[in-house]
Amino acid sequence: MLSELPIRKIIHVDMDAFYASVAEMDDPSLKGKAIAVGGGGTRGVINAASYEARKFGVKSAMSGRLAIKLCPHLIFVKTDFARYTEISKKVRSIFFDYTDLVEPLSLDEAYLDVTENKKGNPSASLLAQEIRTRIFNELGLTASAGISINKFIAKVASDYNKPNGQKTVNPEEVLQFLEDLDIRKFYGVGKVTAEKMYQKGIFTGKDLKSKSLEYLDDNFGKSGRYYYHVVRGIHTSEVKPNRIRKSLAAERTFSENLSSEIFMLEKLEHIAEEVAKRLSKSKVSGKTVTLKIKYSDFTLQTRSKTLPYFVSDKSIILETAKDLLFQEKMSNSVRLLGISLSNLNTEDSKKKKKEIKEEPVSVQLKFEF
Template identity: 85%
Template sequence: MLSDLPIRKIIHVDMDAFYASVAQMDQPELKGKAIAVGGGGARGVIAAASYEARKFGVKSAMSGRLAIKLCPELIFVKTDFDRYKAISKQVRKIFYEYTDLVEPLSLDEAYLDVTQNKKGHPSASLLAQDIRQRIFEEVGLTASAGISINKFIAKIASDYNKPNGQRTVNPEEVLDFLEQLDIRKFYGVGKVTAEKMYQKGIFTGKDLKSKTLEYLEENFGKAGNFYYDVVRGIHRSEVKPNRIRKSLAAERTFSENLSSEIFMLEKLEHIAEEVAKRLKNSNVAGKTITLKIKYSDFTLQTRSKTLPYFVSDKSVILETAKDLLYQERMDNSVRLLGISLSNLNTEKVKVSQASDKAVSVQLKFAF
């Protein structure tokens, strides 16, 4: 039962069209225009699109070629990850003035547990409003927020009043909110799963809630238990301030397909160098090296090797990647290569969080 669960005050903050908004802030002449970050060139893929571009159907992960057909006036700008990281650091600094329980999901979004916060304020909604206002005044960008009793609902809610808005789902509203929700809006339900649910007559949260646990597990495997719980407002995952990195990678998509392994080796050297640089910056090393290959027909293949020791040196990474490249014959040309390291030497850090007892309060406290 929902009333038996610890009630937390969770805020999910999501920067609005982050990469594109940074470009428009840094280049005022781009404000109000349809822009795409990345995506330039014949094989480019868009990393982000401004809201002006989204009106034409332009979105992330779309090819630049298709985007320009949808929006002939589209302006392409280059990515600048050093700039994004610097701004993300500014935003997180603001978060930490409210709580130490901050779980970044990426450069542009994070969960905050403000059940017990540094401001001593009882209203998570007002705290979210204050955080967004400070981001706008101190950084120059807008953010949206979702506020509710757990991470799952807060993330869904943050998407409701974008851009530059927020949505609070109070404890007593949770079940009705979830029942009325289109199944496609459930965080964790992808396009393929949504189509499968549609075929089985599951269109809304209410439809999902009508199915038994046995039915969901039979049709959706292990995820069935997750769906059964979340539609009932049950999501026990706490905000984890120190998310342990599980892997580190770099990859490159080529402007022309590569059919010669000699050319591939040259590309792998640059990729290995980038991976080694990122390992050094993160002060980590790994044992498992994985080579990622995407062929010209878009089929994907991975080949892995686990070493008996931790490595971070470019030469070892490159030599292992070469061995993996020659491991078996390739029957098609290659459009993308990537190298990742996993099985890292990071240790799980236990962080003291507010106990369930401390947050097991009445449903009607201030949100």
């Protein structure tokens, strides 16, 4: 029962079109125009798009070539991760003025647990409004927020009034909110899963809630249990201030397709060097090396090998990637190569296996938000 679970006050803050907004902040002449971050050249892939560009169907992971067809007046700007990181740190410093329980998901979004907060303010909604106002006044950027009793609902709610808005789902509103929600809005339901659910007559949270746990397990595997619980407002994951990095990667998209493995080896050396630099900077190492290959027809293939020891050295990473490259014959010319290292020494296997156990507490759903 929802009333027997721990009730927290969670805010999910999501910066609006973050990369594009930073570009506009640094170059005011771009304000209000259709811009794409990355994606320049004949083979570039877009990292982010302004809301003006999104109106034309431009979105992240789209090729620049397709984007310019959809939006002929699109302006391409260079990606600048150093700048995004700099601004992201300033945003997070604002978060820490309110709570130490901040869990970043990426440079542009984070969860905050404000059940107990540094301002002594019982209203999570007012705190979210204050945080968003400070981000705008101090950095000139807008953010959206979702506020509710757990991370799942807060995450869903933050997308509700984008851009530059917020949505609070009070405890007594949770079940109705989830029942009315389009299944595509459920965090964790991707495009493929949504299509599968449509085929089975599941269009809303109410439809999903009508399915038994056994049915969801049979049709959606391990995710079935997750869907069964979240549609009932049950999501006990805590805000974790120190998120454990699961992998580290680097990749390159080439200006021309590569058909010769000799040229691929040359590119892999640069990629392995970049991975090694990032491992050194993060002070981590890993056991599993994965080679990512995207072919000219956009099909994607990954090949992995787990070593018996942790590695961070460029030469070992490169040699393992080479072995994976020659593991089987290429089916086509290649437009992208990537190397990632996972199974990192930052992961605590005991923590991974340990289930989060909460002591049920009886609370009234009339809870000030």
